[in-house]
Amino acid sequence: MTVRIGVIGTGMIGRDHTRRIEKVLTGGTIVALSDSVPEAATNLRDELAPAAVCYPTGEALVAAADVDAVLVCSTGSTHEAYVLAAIEAGKPCFCEKPLATTAEGARRIVEAEVAHGSRLVQVGFMRRYDAGYRMLKTVVDSGIGAPLMVHAAHRNPTVPEQYVTPMAIHDTLIHEIDVLRWLLDDDYVSAQVVFPKRSRHAHAKLADPQIVLLETEKGVRVDVEIFVNCRYGYDIQCQVVGEEGIASLPEPMAVALRQNASLSTPILTDWKDRFVDSYDVELQDFLMAAAAGTASGPSSWDGYVAAITSDACVEAQESQGAIVPITLPERPTLYR
Amino acid sequence: MTVRIGVIGTGMIGRDHTRRIEKVLTGGTIVALSDSVPEAATNLRDELAPAAVCYPTGEALVAAADVDAVLVCSTGSTHEAYVLAAIEAGKPCFCEKPLATTAEGARRIVEAEVAHGSRLVQVGFMRRYDAGYRMLKTVVDSGIGAPLMVHAAHRNPTVPEQYVTPMAIHDTLIHEIDVLRWLLDDDYVSAQVVFPKRSRHAHAKLADPQIVLLETEKGVRVDVEIFVNCRYGYDIQCQVVGEEGIASLPEPMAVALRQNASLSTPILTDWKDRFVDSYDVELQDFLMAAAAGTASGPSSWDGYVAAITSDACVEAQESQGAIVPITLPERPTLYR
Amino acid sequence: MTVRIGVIGTGMIGRDHTRRIEKVLTGGTIVALSDSVPEAATNLRDELAPAAVCYPTGEALVAAADVDAVLVCSTGSTHEAYVLAAIEAGKPCFCEKPLATTAEGARRIVEAEVAHGSRLVQVGFMRRYDAGYRMLKTVVDSGIGAPLMVHAAHRNPTVPEQYVTPMAIHDTLIHEIDVLRWLLDDDYVSAQVVFPKRSRHAHAKLADPQIVLLETEKGVRVDVEIFVNCRYGYDIQCQVVGEEGIASLPEPMAVALRQNASLSTPILTDWKDRFVDSYDVELQDFLMAAAAGTASGPSSWDGYVAAITSDACVEAQESQGAIVPITLPERPTLYR
Amino acid sequence: MTVRIGVIGTGMIGRDHTRRIEKVLTGGTIVALSDSVPEAATNLRDELAPAAVCYPTGEALVAAADVDAVLVCSTGSTHEAYVLAAIEAGKPCFCEKPLATTAEGARRIVEAEVAHGSRLVQVGFMRRYDAGYRMLKTVVDSGIGAPLMVHAAHRNPTVPEQYVTPMAIHDTLIHEIDVLRWLLDDDYVSAQVVFPKRSRHAHAKLADPQIVLLETEKGVRVDVEIFVNCRYGYDIQCQVVGEEGIASLPEPMAVALRQNASLSTPILTDWKDRFVDSYDVELQDFLMAAAAGTASGPSSWDGYVAAITSDACVEAQESQGAIVPITLPERPTLYR
Known part of the structure; x- marks a missing residue:
């Protein structure tokens, strides 16, 4: 059909x-x-x-x-x-x-x-459909013991003038919010945001970088670096630390080049190329x-939870380091 | 349609x-x-x-x-x-x-x-349709000067009893014969085969590993290690050495794992997974x-040239280290 | 003499x-x-x-x-x-x-x-005398713009029964406290400790792992994962995120091995081998x-500052996520 | 004393x-x-x-x-x-x-x-005293089965005008001749030299690159690429292919840098830095x-054997692809 x-x-x-x-x-x-x-x-x-x-x-x-x-x-x-x-x-x-x-x-x-x-x-x-995240989930589900921590980073080379501080949550972190819930099969219970020194490449209305700290129901601690003027590339990092090992999101496949006193692989610069498949x-x-x-x-439930979590993260951005609780309604049977 | x-x-x-x-x-x-x-x-x-x-x-x-x-x-x-x-x-x-x-x-x-x-x-x-080889060709065509050498390897974990010495050419090297012609935009002019010490894992009718040395019209020297009882995995390596740099075929995307005193990435073992896409x-x-x-x-022309080259390589296998010339008929206009 | x-x-x-x-x-x-x-x-x-x-x-x-x-x-x-x-x-x-x-x-x-x-x-x-940290400092000082964040980890395979929660600061973090001050040429102004889910391999008197969050005078945000029952090895990680690039502490030199469906390099398990040189x-x-x-x-000044910072981190351990300020006396001329 | x-x-x-x-x-x-x-x-x-x-x-x-x-x-x-x-x-x-x-x-x-x-x-x-080669020897001696092949490369960014074709043996390959004998605990029985297309960066009296093919008593096949105008760096590669695995000479320790759309590690350019320790x-x-x-x-015996082997390799350079036998006198008891 x-x-x-x-x-x-x-x-x-x-x-x-x-x-x-x-x-x-x-x-x-x-x-x-x-x-x-x-x-x-x-x-x-x-x-x-x-x-x-x-x-x-x-x-x-x-x-x-x-x-x-x-x-x-x-x-x-x-x-x-x-x-x-x-x-x-x-x-x-x-x-x-x-x-x-x-x-x-x-x-x-x-x-x-x-x-x-x-x-x-x-x-x-x-x-959730990316081959790299799927490989990572397979390893996390079977090979490293209970997850304890996630260290993640979401970096863009640059953002336009209209991208302001809360968009770091709504437009950028939103991907980690969803995919890490899925990866860990878990939900968030609190959020905190800390602001490092602002990059000289960030415009006036944007605190960049930011670090979002999330805690899950199972006690996993997640830190996500959001850095949208990192200059060097579009780079998504995710490392899951488990009780018996650490698994990292694969780097995109790339040609290794020996040239000009350097052994290098290219890093993508356009987000559209990163998850194209x-x-x-x-x-x-x-x-x-x-x-x-x-x-x-x-x-829909995942979208709803992502929205609740995003709202808490934005509140955390505005709260100068305070830890903001995240409370979810009961999950309807349809989504269990 | x-x-x-x-x-x-x-x-x-x-x-x-x-x-x-x-x-x-x-x-x-x-x-x-x-x-x-x-x-x-x-x-x-x-x-x-x-x-x-x-x-x-x-x-x-x-x-x-x-x-x-x-x-x-x-x-x-x-x-x-x-x-x-x-x-x-x-x-x-x-x-x-x-x-x-x-x-x-x-x-x-x-x-x-x-x-x-x-x-x-x-x-x-x-x-020729593999994303890795295509990335490699892009770099070779634009970024490392004229190719001078290719170092390649084609390794299988094991082969069945009926796989005998000439099949290392017809069934295994055949892929490198074609893809390297395409990668270099070149044709072969001679072949030589040298036989290292036989692996104890090779059965009686198979000389394994083998090294095939090819020379191209443009003077590029290609060495291909064929090792079909390498035990550890299905592993395809290709490195092009140019006048101003060296480019390597990407490794397949894989999760890096820190576990048991080792930082590791998995190597595929089934050839069907390697080029599935x-x-x-x-x-x-x-x-x-x-x-x-x-x-x-x-x-068809590529298939014909691969057949001629394969025949020369089998002759080289039988010639104890002699250099066997490869002569191609004129290429019809249809294939230029 | x-x-x-x-x-x-x-x-x-x-x-x-x-x-x-x-x-x-x-x-x-x-x-x-x-x-x-x-x-x-x-x-x-x-x-x-x-x-x-x-x-x-x-x-x-x-x-x-x-x-x-x-x-x-x-x-x-x-x-x-x-x-x-x-x-x-x-x-x-x-x-x-x-x-x-x-x-x-x-x-x-x-x-x-x-x-x-x-x-x-x-x-x-x-x-401070380790070749890897010295290479890293050279790059940080000259090649990545102003540092904004440091992501670090200090992992041991296991610790004895007498190693209790505060020792994660006094015996373990103490190295990062000093070397990161030196690496960044900076001092700490606050500390916070968060506790992920406890590893099942940690004994009763030890919260393991822990994450220590430090802020410096220049505004750099440092996160250090301390995980002393990580099982897999003695592993020291340090990544400095700057305005124009990210530099990582070199991994110790190691033989890459293709074997048993895996490409691997060994990770040390004994801390005495890691910084032996x-x-x-x-x-x-x-x-x-x-x-x-x-x-x-x-x-002596460095030892004194490390002691003050350690004390603040232990206070932070006991403060359930509170941010503990770190105040240093004026630096004597002798140490400028 | x-x-x-x-x-x-x-x-x-x-x-x-x-x-x-x-x-x-x-x-x-x-x-x-x-x-x-x-x-x-x-x-x-x-x-x-x-x-x-x-x-x-x-x-x-x-x-x-x-x-x-x-x-x-x-x-x-x-x-x-x-x-x-x-x-x-x-x-x-x-x-x-x-x-x-x-x-x-x-x-x-x-x-x-x-x-x-x-x-x-x-x-x-x-x-023989380099930490990397020693690590490699430890793995080769104990972990990969009998060696079958060695793939090696010796690359310099450039050489002066007075460096002519035979010096690729006497000044450059001489190091591989000795260290690979030691690594394999073996001696050479024949040598062949093939000449790829000459790099446009090589001066008139130098065939560059060259590939030297050596066979050992135990049947190991060694290929060494000598490329002394490779432009990009001083780069020593050595990979030993054994019956049950492949071990590679460690790359020198280096800071990994994410910058300018590239993940890179530096390659040395001065040979004096490579083996300084x-x-x-x-x-x-x-x-x-x-x-x-x-x-x-x-x-002295090692120096003598290196001299005999070098002479055979120079003869092989002059012999247009012919396989030149290498015959050693009996080893005196003193050197057993």
Whole structure:
């Protein structure tokens, strides 16, 4: 069965997912497009999805009879409404992060999905599909004893002027928040943020770097360095310290070069290259589940927990080193 | 356009390519199967390709009106006839290696394709599609000056009893023969084989390890260690020494583990895992070219040159250290 | 000139330094030994220093006319008195850590040395003499912009029953406390300790692992993982994150081995092997300065600051995550 | 006992060994110097060895009653005569390589030492004292099964105009010739040299790079790449392939740096830095043996075998790929 997909939002990520479904993956076809700028949708149709119908609104697209499943790739503030519409229509829905711009919004989605009674929503936390993280999880699950600590780093070469201090949580740490929960099969109970000396390369409205300290239910201590003006590259590090060994996230495959008095391997500089393969795996997973009328992978609940955790981290940023507790509601049976 | 594919030979690799086209890749569908053991074909149809028709012979499959392109995955001795049939029918044809069991056979295919006037054949040298070799080629082409030497190794943990000395060339070195020609954009002019002390793990009819020394037209010296009872893993090494630097084939991505007084990364032991991704890329490339009625990637000419080079290497094995010249016929315009 | 050395304390480290001066280094000779167990001294004399005179007390050894310089290698609680005696006698004095068992004691030594008017004391912080840390300091000083963060780890495979929670500071972290001050050319202003889940391999009176968070005057944030039951090895990690790059302490030189499906390098398991070369360099430095009647390297002031910082870290251990300020007295001119 | 040393030849290496004995090592003192340019000897005396007597000839130095042992650091063509004089005088003698400029000369030394009846000569093959090679030998001797192949490389960034083709053997390969014999506990039986395309950075009288193929008595196949205009650094590689694993010479310890889109470690560019520590160990070993009136480490026999092997390699250079046999005389009992 070929899943007939409608894409809401035809910007960079919507376009990329459209290309993916049409040119790379198997089992899906793009039959509907919608964008707040209508010609963006028609342009994308002409370029990559000639059979698609362009709809004036996301709601109309969701309602279209030949749309089996929906990709929400529009601007973040619109996600909640479209996802709720998809749930209402009983259609599988892949939603780019954030699931909603507030924890409250994410909660409403969780409640709607619980009321529906089965999973329909996959949130776009693509790192869970990265081959490196999957290798790491295999080792952590079987080979190093109970995890005790995680040392992680999320570094970008540079960020634009509009990237301000809280975005270090909402746009950057959000990936670690989700993937480390998944890696450890655990939840956070507190957060603290400490601010090192500010890099001279950070602009005025951004404290950079930051270190976020998280504690989990099982007692694991996580430290994540966020450094978005590190200059040298886009570099994701993750080391899990267990009772009987330490496992590290693989470095991306690279040619080793002996040249100019140096033995070197290149470090990526563009975040889009780092997890490029995981987008394919993520969306293929969605297509396979959608063909069966359901969803797998990161759930609404995961999106909701990420939102609650993010909010606590932002509060911790504003609290000058104080330890902020993180309290989660009870996990609905659907997500156990 | 979806390319309608017929698969001749439904053993391990035929089955795997069928799965690939049905479950992973885009743009192709399996419409025909054939095997010398008919129930093998019907079993595969039932399992993975319900819409396929099973043909009693490969020739009948090639001739079927709804077969747009052919995959030759049968036993090596049958390749030549099926490929010639596909060329005769004007249908794109992917042929697993070897293209033919003799250089003469490969020459006949080259001549048939030249007579046809455009490319129809892709040979299954999948290493050209491996991400690591592609990264290496990018660096070699742009960053280390003229190549002067290649140091390579092809190691297997063990081989079965029936693997005898010449198979080190035909089954093992054949991959380096092709991929290094492609990497260097060069051809071989001589071969020499030296035999180190035999490993105690090699059985009686196999000289293991061996070192093959190749010289190219441009003067590059290539040494390839072939060691198929190395015990420790399936390990492919390739280092290109250029006038201004040295580039090495990436190691496969792996988790680094600190445990038991050791910092280690795993080495693969099963050859099927090492280039698994490259089979996907290779066959996707075939599907895209076949949709346009042609073929790209490793050509009949490449298969023919590999056969000539292999024959010289086997002669070198039998010549106790003598340097055996390699002479190629003129390259037809079609392959320039 | 050959410096005539008296060694107080002939246990493991005193014996090792005696061997070093007699058998490895140049410019020194052992002329006097003393131990609270007299036969320990005579045994060492017989074995390694036949020309040495054995004294009944450390004080008598310090006072001996032919002793040019003193090595204090006795149990920690006796250090202060012997060092003060050496200063009183105007003799260069190498003191194994701790300089004194309390910050007050260390302060008294500083005051005595300041009153003397020139340096006489070197404290046995040998890491400053390690080739790896020296390479790291060269890079940090010149190549990565201003340091912003340090991520460090100090791991032992196991510790004996008598090693309890505060010893993670006094016996283990003490090395990082000193060497990071030196590496960064900076002082600490606060400390915080967080306790991850306890390893099942830690005995009842030891919280293991621990993470110590230090802040420096310049705003650098230091995190040190202390994990003394890590099982896998004695492993010292140190990474300095600067505004324009990240530099890591070299791993000890090791043979890479491809074997048993693994590419590995050994990790040391005995702390004595890790910095073995630095003891030679440290003591050679002492001999050279002592020949000129002075001392260089880690000073009394450094020992005093390390004691103040340790005390704050132990207070932080007891304070459940609170941030404990660290206040230093003014640095005397002698140590600027 | 302090060994009283006379140094013949006060150029770069003679000066360096004088400094070493006076300032670094224990158990030796320089009492005599001699140089063909007398003021070179007196200058060195004034600078580093004030107690030394300067002799007009090396022969006079060897004969001096207070000289216990001799270091021959003069120009290569004079080595044989000085070493023979030292043997004649029954004095331990450290001789920088070459032991003699011809195999015949080395043979005469061997015969003189055999006639003397005990070892007196150590040849300056310092790599046997390098910590990395020693680690490698430990692993090779115990952990990888029987050696089957060695892949080695000896690379310099550049060489001066006077370095011509045969010097690749006499000045460069000579180190591998000795250290690999020692590493494998084996001797060579044949040599072949192949010439890759010449680097554009090699001057007219130098074929660069070269690959030397050696076979040993035990059947090990050794390939050594000699590339003395490799531009990028002074780089020594050595990999031993055994029946059950592969061990590689450690890379020198280095800071890993993340900077400018690259993860890199520095490669040395000056050969003097690569084995700097091994000179200390080598000469300390000489001092200890000399104190007992004998010599250890690389022997006259090793120097003689290296000379015979070098001659065969130069013949192989001139023989266009022919395999040149290497035949050794019977090893005298003294060297077993």
